[in-house]
Amino acid sequence: MNGAPRINAGRLLESLEALGRFGALPGGGTNRLALSDADRAARDWTVDRMHALDMTVRVDAIGNVFATYAGTEQRAPVLTGSHIDTVRTGGLYDGNYGVLAGLEVVATLREAGLRTRRPIEVAFFTNEEGARFQPDMLGSLVAVGGLPLAEALATRGIDGATVGEELQRIGYAGQAPVGAPQVDSFIELHIEQGPVLHQQGVDIGVVEGVQGICWLEFTLEGCSNHAGTTPMVLRRDAGLVAARITAFAHELALRYGGRQLATVGAVELRPNLVNVIAQRAVMTVDLRNTDGAALARAEAEMLGFATRCAAEHGVVLGHRRLARFDPVAFDPALVELVAQEAQELGLSTLRLPSGAGHDAQMLARVCPSAMIFVPSVDGLSHNPGEHTEAHHLVQGAQVLLQVLTRLANRAG
Ligand code: GLV
Ligand code: MN
Ligand code: MN
Numbered sequence: 001m002n003g004a005p006r007i008n009a010g011r012l013l014e015s016l017e018a019l020g021r022f023g024a025l026p027g028g029g030t031n032r033l034a035l036s037d038a039d040r041a042a043r044d045w046t047v048d049r050m051h052a053l054d055m056t057v058r059v060d061a062i063g064n065v066f067a068t069y070a071g072t073e074q075r076a077p078v079l080t081g082s083h084i085d086t087v088r089t090g091g092l093y094d095g096n097y098g099v100l101a102g103l104e105v106v107a108t109l110r111e112a113g114l115r116t117r118r119p120i121e122v123a124f125f126t127n128e129e130g131a132r133f134q135p136d137m138l139g140s141l142v143a144v145g146g147l148p149l150a151e152a153l154a155t156r157g158i159d160g161a162t163v164g165e166e167l168q169r170i171g172y173a174g175q176a177p178v179g180a181p182q183v184d185s186f187i188e189l190h191i192e193q194g195p196v197l198h199q200q201g202v203d204i205g206v207v208e209g210v211q212g213i214c215w216l217e218f219t220l221e222g223c224s225n226h227a228g229t230t231p232m233v234l235r236r237d238a239g240l241v242a243a244r245i246t247a248f249a250h251e252l253a254l255r256y257g258g259r260q261l262a263t264v265g266a267v268e269l270r271p272n273l274v275n276v277i278a279q280r281a282v283m284t285v286d287l288r289n290t291d292g293a294a295l296a297r298a299e300a301e302m303l304g305f306a307t308r309c310a311a312e313h314g315v316v317l318g319h320r321r322l323a324r325f326d327p328v329a330f331d332p333a334l335v336e337l338v339a340q341e342a343q344e345l346g347l348s349t350l351r352l353p354s355g356a357g358h359d360a361q362m363l364a365r366v367c368p369s370a371m372i373f374v375p376s377v378d379g380l381s382h383n384p385g386e387h388t389e390a391h392h393l394v395q396g397a398q399v400l401l402q403v404l405t406r407l408a409n410r411a412g
Pocket of ligand 1: 128129136355356357358
């Protein structure tokens with residue numbers, strides 16, 4: 001144990017409950033799609049909390065929010081944070097935890113009358129989830145110069161509204177420029193969202209990197225016709241092609257083995273009626289792998305199969321890449337620092353890759369970056385039942401405090 005101040009467990013846990021009230025679902029969990037009214041309310045509440053800590057708040061042109069706790073020296077800040085948008089069936093912790101734990105670190109330092117040499121900044125990034133607007137990690141991608149601002153603002157979401165319109169509507173089209181953040185380093189604290197730490201009874205995940213991700217959208221145009229009169233061989237059935245693509249994705253992942261994953265998370269059929277052959281299907285395929293070359297092969301195979309299958313059934317295929325990010329390795333020195341600080345607190349650690357996408361994989365393009373994971377009960381996430389034990393939430397925040405203060409106080 002070292003002499004660092006202890007974070008306030010009650011305050012951290014209450015803040016998670018409080019933020020979870022914005023977009024709360026009836027049986028628990030949250031629906032807070034990016035730039036929705038619920039997101040606006042959650043943003044306003046979080047910004048108020050930042051101001052209450054006397055932090056200097058700025059909003060950039062893609063709606064990312066940064067709050068600075070000044071250091072004793074004018075130097076590039078150590079950045080932490082995550083996101084507060086959620087999927088439609090989100091829990092209380094995904095993203096929110098990293099932002100609120102960052103603010104809890106600042107509250108603890110402030111109460112103890114402590115300032116670090118470098119400033120500590122806490123950020124939340126726009127549309128990390130990618131559930132409403134694709135790609136995911138949109139705000140952090142724009143922040144690091146990976147996507148032109150104009151393109152991001154013109155991105156149309158699943159409901160037809162653009163990012164730019166929605167930022168204006170909710171009052172988060174900020175003035176701060178995007179494109180070249182001058183930060184010393186970035187540390188993101190997050191729930192694991194997978195089963196590994198919980199199953200192995202480990203306190204802290206030391207995240208070595210993030211697997212690669214590929215999101216494809218297929219649009220299949222067939223012909224609607226009568227289910228009772230159209231012979232099987234004469235059908236141009238978009239629903240059948242969608243089903244065959246779904247099965248192929250699953251089999252591909254099993255055939256590749258290793259860390260290959262494949263998910264068909266959305267399929268929309270038209271006209272979606274019991275006695276009408278589907279005229280149109282729009283579907284998504286999510287492919288992930290820690291091995292970038294294998295991921296590229298998987299993507300090519302998916303496209304090849306979809307093309308052949310559609311042709312075989314007389315269906316016209318269109319496709320778009322909604323997101324494509326290569327695997328990312330975090331900074332070895334920062335990864336080691338996370339492990340050391342956790343171990344100094346007497347916590348057990350395990351090195352692992354992240355299965356989910358995170359803003360840290362974008363920040364890693366511009367500064368040394370790393371992540372800290374805490375266990376997710378039963379590995380459940382993107383589900384209202386997502387849960388992390390209170391003591392793990394508190395431990396993770398304490399590790400964050402120690403890593404941030406170590407980085408922000410180091411010489412050089
Ligand atoms: C973001 O949560 C993702 O990995 O899909
Ligand atoms: Mn997240
Ligand atoms: Mn998520």
